[in-house]
Amino acid sequence: MMPSGMPESEAIERAKSGDGQCFEALYTMHKRRVYSLCLRMTGNTAEAEDLTQEAFLQLYRKIATFRGESAFSTWLHRLAVNVVLMHLRKKGLPEVSLQETLEPAEEDGPKKDFGSQDQVLAGSIDRVNLERAIESLPPGYRIIFVLHDIEGYEHNEIAEMMGCSIGNSKSQLHKARMKLRDLLKITRAERAASKR
Amino acid sequence: MKTGHELIVENGQESIAAAAHNAGRHIQMNCAEFQRDLPLIIDTGGTEHQEAHLRTCAVCRDLVSDLRYIAEQAKLLIPMLEPSPKVWEGIEEKLKSEGLVKPVRARNT
Numbered sequence: 001m002m003p004s005g006m007p008e009s010e011a012i013e014r015a016k017s018g019d020g021q022c023f024e025a026l027y028t029m030h031k032r033r034v035y036s037l038c039l040r041m042t043g044n045t046a047e048a049e050d051l052t053q054e055a056f057l058q059l060y061r062k063i064a065t066f067r068g069e070s071a072f073s074t075w076l077h078r079l080a081v082n083v084v085l086m087h088l089r090k091k092g093l094p095e096v097s098l099q100e101t102l103e104p105a106e107e108d109g110p111k112k113d114f115g116s117q118d119q120v121l122a123g124s125i126d127r128v129n130l131e132r133a134i135e136s137l138p139p140g141y142r143i144i145f146v147l148h149d150i151e152g153y154e155h156n157e158i159a160e161m162m163g164c165s166i167g168n169s170k171s172q173l174h175k176a177r178m179k180l181r182d183l184l185k186i187t188r189a190e191r192a193a194s195k196r
Numbered sequence: 197m198k199t200g201h202e203l204i205v206e207n208g209q210e211s212i213a214a215a216a217h218n219a220g221r222h223i224q225m226n227c228a229e230f231q232r233d234l235p236l237i238i239d240t241g242g243t244e245h246q247e248a249h250l251r252t253c254a255v256c257r258d259l260v261s262d263l264r265y266i267a268e269q270a271k272l273l274i275p276m277l278e279p280s281p282k283v284w285e286g287i288e289e290k291l292k293s294e295g296l297v298k299p300v301r302a303r304n305t
Contacts, residue, residue, distance in 0.1 A: 020291070027284060035283070036275030052279050053286045060291060125269050134270075149270035174235040177263045185262070 012072055016064045023063075027056055030073060034080045040146045041084045043135045051087055055080040081147065085161060088139065125184055133183040141176035148173050225249040230256050238263050 006014075006022070008029070014022040034055050039048035058079060066075055134142060134150075144162070147153045148169070153161075155169040162169065230237075230249045237246055237260060250257050 020288075023291075024284070024288075027287065031279055031283070032277060033275040035279040036277045039277055040273075049279055049283050053283050053290075056283075056287050057290055060287075125266070127273065130266075130269055130273065145270070149267050150273050152271070170235055174238070177238070177266050180266050181259075181262050184266075 008072060009068075012063065012066065015060070016066075023060060026059075026072075030076055031056075033073070033077065037077065037080055037146070037151065038084055040131075040134060040150065041081075041143050042088070043139075043142065047087070051080075051084050054087075055083045058083060077151070081151075081153075081161060085143075088143070129184065130180075133180050136183060137176055137179055141172055141179055144169055144172040145176035145180070149177075224252065227253060227256055231259070234259070234263070238267070 006025075008026075011019075011022040011025050015026055031052065035048060035052045038051040038055070039045065042048050042051065055076075059076060062079065066072065134145065137145060144158060147158050147161070148155065155166045155173075158164075158169045159166045164172075225245055225248070227249075230246060230253070233242075233246065242250065250260065
């Protein structure tokens with residue numbers, strides 16, 4: 001909630017002029033989404049908190065450049081994604097994972113599933129199990145899965161942000177979903193038993 | 197008169213679907229062929245030929261269903277996670293130290 005029921009657009013304008021209370025109100029409104037994004041992309045609470053802090057500091061420094069061409073939440077979200085990707089690039093994780101996908105002998109590819117005919121998803125997935133499974137994905141898979149399937153970015157946007165090809169983004173996403181299925185599945189017999 | 201298969205070889209085409217069409221009969225796609233196009237099938241739906249494979253193959257049917265379900269469930273993961281109060285405290289401290297903002301009362305605890 002903005003101060004005294006103030007519209008978000010006014011709070012943004014005031015924050016541009018250095019109004020700390022309005023900036024705090026913007027933080028309060030958007031902190032969950034930014035923190036959740038950071039946590040899902042990194043899988044690490046301490047890193048996610050540092051990156052959330054960095055994203056809002058950058059927001060404060062750059063808010064004067066916000067012209068309202070897109071929704072403020074979209075603009076802030078993109079800023080936060082870039083903060084996380086910059087951090088991960090410094091750690092070297094995405095590059096390694098992207099390179100791995102180019103290797104033909106990768107064991108997480110779709111062909112692995114030909115023989116696993118007795119494995120299916122464990123009925124409905126609860127949120128906690130899905131979050132845990134996402135957290136355990138290799139970083140390259142996790143980032144693209146989070147950006148595409150959770151945050152709703154298109155492959156061309158991800159390719160631009162990640163500095164990879166659209167095909168690579170699609171390939172990573174597919175492998176991420178396959179890996180998640182591996183992590184969440186049980187045998188057909190177990191699922192049948194759980195339905196009885 | 198040339199058969200469908202001969203025409204395909206003559207034209208250098210290797211498509212199984214085209215071969216089936218030209219020969220006037222239906223050749224069942226196998227799992228390897230189906231799963232080769234899986235990412236496209238998941239996101240945009242399959243061709244008639246791929247749909248025919250799905251109707252007869254429980255393994256691929258479960259696979260497609262599971263992968264679509266995972267994608268659907270991911271979209272429902274709303275941002276419920278709350279950062280600790282120290283995140284805002286850190287932001288406020290940094291902004292104050294840089295002289296960028298007047299002190300504000302910490303309400304995000």
